[in-house]
Amino acid sequence: MTYKIYLDKAREAADAAEAVILKYFGKGVDVQLKGDLSPVTQADIETEETIRAILSEAFPEHGFFGEETGKSQEDAEFLWLVDPIDGTKSFVRDTPFFSTQIALMHKGELVVGVSNAPAYRQQAWAARGTGAFLNGEAIQCSTVADWPQVSLSVGNLKTLAGDEAGWRRYGDLVTQVNRLRGYGDFCHYHMLAAGQCELVLESDVNILDIAALSVIVREAGGVFTDLSGAPLDLDTTTVLAAGSAPLHAAALAHMQG
Numbered sequence: 001m002t003y004k005i006y007l008d009k010a011r012e013a014a015d016a017a018e019a020v021i022l023k024y025f026g027k028g029v030d031v032q033l034k035g036d037l038s039p040v041t042q043a044d045i046e047t048e049e050t051i052r053a054i055l056s057e058a059f060p061e062h063g064f065f066g067e068e069t070g071k072s073q074e075d076a077e078f079l080w081l082v083d084p085i086d087g088t089k090s091f092v093r094d095t096p097f098f099s100t101q102i103a104l105m106h107k108g109e110l111v112v113g114v115s116n117a118p119a120y121r122q123q124a125w126a127a128r129g130t131g132a133f134l135n136g137e138a139i140q141c142s143t144v145a146d147w148p149q150v151s152l153s154v155g156n157l158k159t160l161a162g163d164e165a166g167w168r169r170y171g172d173l174v175t176q177v178n179r180l181r182g183y184g185d186f187c188h189y190h191m192l193a194a195g196q197c198e199l200v201l202e203s204d205v206n207i208l209d210i211a212a213l214s215v216i217v218r219e220a221g222g223v224f225t226d227l228s229g230a231p232l233d234l235d236t237t238t239v240l241a242a243g244s245a246p247l248h249a250a251a252l253a254h255m256q257g
Contacts (some may be wrong), residue, residue, distance in 0.1 A: 014047040026094050067097065083206075123135060139195065155201075
């Protein structure tokens with residue numbers, strides 16, 4: 001099955017979302033706190049409504065799971081996963097580390113991903129079987145798997161830091177790699193897919209943050225699971241992503257002790 005028609009519409013929705021986002025970015029927006037104390041702005045809501053309108057008009061039979069507007073038809077064969085502004089905290093502080101994340105799940109498998117970072121001027125996309133692209137250029141993960149040459153990037157590690165054994169294993173892993181960075185959010189996944197780092201680890205994410213990025217990394221030749229090695233699903237909260245299967249297997253064995 002080809003997913004190009006869905007990828008093209010997702011990119012159209014991401015471009016429309018960018019226009020909304022840039023209307024607000026750097027202008028100052030009112031911030032409210034949701035029930036989980038995460039921030040939300042009018043820009044988040046309006047951006048998601050724009051994306052939802054485009055996708056729903058094109059594919060009315062598809063389900064939708066949005067960060068701000070919630071779920072509808074969630075048992076449909078096709079389910080769109082959308083975070084209109086992943087990185088709202090960066091957005092409201094006028095820093096460029098935020099993005100729009102649009103993914104499509106087909107019968108439980110993530111098959112389309114678009115990650116658009118307007119202020120960072122990067123758009124990455126992929127669909128199953130088509131390869132991965134960054135700003136129109138084909139990209140490929142690094143195959144480096146020797147620890148002294150590996151570049152590791154980490155995001156939110158709050159839960160891992162509270163696990164004494166897990167934190168110790170993470171510390172051991174850090175001593176093995178060539179360098180440790182924390183590019184965070186969309187950025188280190190774009191870099192992983194483009195061969196600019198080899199390993200990404202996070203212990204506190206939402207599936208809407210990473211669904212699209214997982215498709216992009218996978219289509220660039222990488223491996224993307226949770227920290228236990230399980231494939232992603234709607235309840236996923238952790239990430240272990242690597243540029244190659246050998247490195248992923250080695251990192252997984254290390255983190256599992």
